[in-house]
Every structure is written in structure tokens, then in C-alpha cells.
Amino acid sequence: MPDRLLPLLTERPQTGDALGQTLGVNRVTVNTLARQLIDAGVPVQVTRAGYALPPGTPTPPLTPRSGTLGQAMRYHGTVTSTQDSLRAWADHPDQPAPHGAVMVAERQTAGRGRRGRTWDTTHGTLVFSVLLTRNLRGGPLTLADLPLMPLAAGVAVQRAAGVGGLKWPNDLLAPDGRKLAGILLEADLRGEEARRAVLGIGINVTAAPRDAAHLSALRAPGTPEPTRAALLGTLLLELERALAAPPAQTLHDWRTANVTLGRPVLIHTHEGPLEGVATDLDAQGSLIVTTAGGPRTVSAGDVQLVGTLAPDAARSGPAP
Numbered sequence: 001m002p003d004r005l006l007p008l009l010t011e012r013p014q015t016g017d018a019l020g021q022t023l024g025v026n027r028v029t030v031n032t033l034a035r036q037l038i039d040a041g042v043p044v045q046v047t048r049a050g051y052a053l054p055p056g057t058p059t060p061p062l063t064p065r066s067g068t069l070g071q072a073m074r075y076h077g078t079v080t081s082t083q084d085s086l087r088a089w090a091d092h093p094d095q096p097a098p099h100g101a102v103m104v105a106e107r108q109t110a111g112r113g114r115r116g117r118t119w120d121t122t123h124g125t126l127v128f129s130v131l132l133t134r135n136l137r138g139g140p141l142t143l144a145d146l147p148l149m150p151l152a153a154g155v156a157v158q159r160a161a162g163v164g165g166l167k168w169p170n171d172l173l174a175p176d177g178r179k180l181a182g183i184l185l186e187a188d189l190r191g192e193e194a195r196r197a198v199l200g201i202g203i204n205v206t207a208a209p210r211d212a213a214h215l216s217a218l219r220a221p222g223t224p225e226p227t228r229a230a231l232l233g234t235l236l237l238e239l240e241r242a243l244a245a246p247p248a249q250t251l252h253d254w255r256t257a258n259v260t261l262g263r264p265v266l267i268h269t270h271e272g273p274l275e276g277v278a279t280d281l282d283a284q285g286s287l288i289v290t291t292a293g294g295p296r297t298v299s300a301g302d303v304q305l306v307g308t309l310a311p312d313a314a315r316s317g318p319a320p
Contacts, residue, residue: 004034006075013050040091041107057228058104058126064233065317067240069130072101079103080110082129083186083200090131090196092263099133105230109240116271124207124214129200131235136244141194146187147299148250149243153183153199155253156238160231161203163218164257166305168278168287173202173259174213177305197241205231251281264306265289266297274298275306 008019016027023030034044034051045052053059059075063304079085086103090096097103105127118255154166164172164180172181186202189299204214205228215226260278267274269291276291286299 001042002033005030005033006037006042006059009044009051009053009059010051010061011055011057013047015050019051037077043107044108045269049151050069056229058128058146058228060231063104063229065158065236066233068136068239068261069240070102070232070236072098073104074102077105078107078109079105079202081108083126083198084110085190086129086131086198092196098130099131100126101131104128104237109239124205124216125202126205126231127200127202128199128232130239132197132199132243133195136240137246143189143192143194144199146185146194148223148247149197149199150183150185151252151281151285152242152245153185153201153253155183155201155257156235156242157183157201157240157256159238161215163215166254166257168258168260169285169300176213176216177207178211178213180208180213180218198220201235203231203235231238233245245308247283251283251285254285255281260303261307262286266304266306267301268304269298269301274301277304 004023005019007024008014008250016030020030030051031046034046036094043054053062056062060073063070063073065071065073069085074089076085078139082103082105083089085105086097086101088103089103095320108127127312132149136140148291150170153157154170154172155165157172158164158166161172164174169174170183171179174180181201185197186200187197188195204212205226206216208214215231219226242253245253261280263278265276265278267287274289274296276289276292276296278287279290279295280288282288282297286297287303289298
């Protein structure tokens with residue numbers, strides 16, 4: 001029953017009587033449903049004027065969508081993770097999630113980042129996942145598409161945020177080097193084919209975990225406070241554009257927006273730590289590192305930038 005109330009809530013307060021009339025219940029029941037939504041993590045505002053959502057809450061009715069991605073969209077207060085919830089929706093026997101479906105949540109109880117790390121979220125964070133069952137260039141999803149997807153997603157996140165620089169392979173950093181956003185790609189493989197990919201993105205919009213940055217604090221003086229709904233709408237369009245780009249364009253766009261190449265790095269790989277200077281990407285998006293023993297190619301690992309970023313190092317990159 002609370003799920004019936006959620007789609008009716010907007011940024012404008014509505015009375016319990018008005019909502020109850022639509023639902024066919026009394027206002028006491030509406031209050032009970034609203035409290036259940038709050039308990040589930042949805043930030044319902046209850047005032048004398050009625051029931052509303054905070055401006056910019058990324059629910060389907062409040063999120064602008066004009067491209068292919070996000071036309072099917074669900075929003076929840078609390079989930080284990082948007083990755084798992086979207087995968088469960090895709091596996092529904094009667095109404096499976098279609099290509100481009102989006103799952104958004106306020107809070108994750110078991111959100112994860114790369115290599116099993118916890119993915120921390122707050123109410124000021126935009127956290128969502130996108131289902132991809134084909135590539136956006138019109139063909140089937142192949143194993144060759146997967147390595148460049150996190151890089152393309154990074155380009156989209158940087159363009160939508162309008163600030164920061166990309167750290168290989170999956171982070172957006174603020175100009176001072178603190179983390180603004182992270183990306184996680186998980187693929188379900190069937191032999192040599194990619195059955196589907198689930199792309200998870202988390203962006204700190206108006207709040208951030210300790211030692212991280214958020215967009216609200218980085219906006220130019222006089223510009224409006226960013227909202228998660230508007231950012232999600234913009235990001236879905238940028239993501240569609242970036243994922244449809246040819247591989248050479250993806251690599252060019254990532255290089256333009258990065259803060260990794262040309263810097264000393266310490267990379268934690270499955271084979272142990274690797275130190276050197278990040279020099280370039282290869283055609284598959286792997287990082288080429290010049291070490292004391294010669295060039296090395298790294299396809300997976302956690303990169304630590306050695307030293308601090310210069311004030312202009314995390315540049316805004318190309319305009320959308």
C-alpha cells in the first residue's frame with residue numbers, strides 16, 4: 001500500500017484528504033502510509049500543509065527523461081543495493097526490466113563498490129543503476145564492449161557534473177582530489193557473450209561521506225543548488241551519448257577529462273603493488289604505466305595518485 005502513495009507525492013504539499021480521495025482511503029490511513037514510507041527511507045515531508053517530497057527528489061515523476069535510458073524507472077527508499085534490485089527486476093518472470101531501465105534508491109544497506117568495498121550513501125547522494133542488454137551503437141552487447149563502458153560512464157558523469165577530473169578507471173575527483181563520484185560495472189556473462197551489464201553510479205550532490213566532496217560546495221557563486229532529479233536527467237542523456245560513441249572517441253574524451261595520465265601512481269593489483277608514471281591508455285582502456293623495469297599494462301587495479309593535485313589539475317573537461 002505505501003507504494004501506491006509514493007507516485008502521488010510531488011514537491012507541492014497535498015492534504016491527507018486529497019490523497020486519500022485518490023487512493024480510496026481516509027486521511028488517517030494516508031498518514032500511516034506516509035510514515036511507512038519514511039521508515040523505508042523515503043524523505044517524505046509531513047507538515048500542516050500536507051505531504052510532499054523535498055525538491056529534486058529523483059522519483060520517476062520528478063526526473064526529466066527524454067532519451068532511451070530511464071524510460072523505465074523505479075525509485076525506492078532503502079534497498080540492499082541498486083545493482084541487486086535492478087538485476088532482480090530484470091529477472092522478473094512476468095514483467096522484466098527492459099534495456100535502459102533505471103533503479104534509484106535513497107539508501108543501500110549492502111551497497112558495494114569495486115573489489116567488494118562498501119558503497120556509502122547519504123540522503124544527499126544520487127545512487128542509481130542502469131540495465132544494458134545491448135550496446136548503444138545498435139548492436140548486441142559483447143565482451144569487447146565491457147572494458148570501455150566504465151570510461152564512457154566517467155566521461156558522462158564528468159560532463160553532467162561540470163566539474164572535476166577522472167581518475168582511472170572509475171572515479172570522478174574534485175579539484176582538490178577528494179572523491180565526487182564512483183562507477184561500478186557488473187556483467188553477467190554467458191560463455192563468450194555478455195548477457196547483460198548493470199552500470200552503477202553514485203554521485204555526492206548535496207552531502208558526502210567524510211573525506212569526500214559534493215557538488216553543492218563546488219558550484220559557482222550565484223548558481224542554483226544542484227538537485228538530484230535534474231542531475232539524473234542530465235546524466236542519463238550524457239550517458240546515452242557517451243555509451244554510443246565509437247571506442248576511439250571514448251578514449252579521446254576520457255583522456256581530455258582525466259587527472260591520471262602524466263602523474264606518478266601507486267596501483268594495487270592482484271599481483272601486488274605497482275609504482276610508476278601513468279602514461280596512456282591502450283585500445284581496450286587499460287592503463288599503461290612506465291615503471292623502473294619498463295612499461296606495464298594494467299587492466300584492473302586501484303590507483304592512488306602520488307602527491308596532491310594542482311589547483312587546475314581536476315579540470316572541467318569538454319563541454320557537453
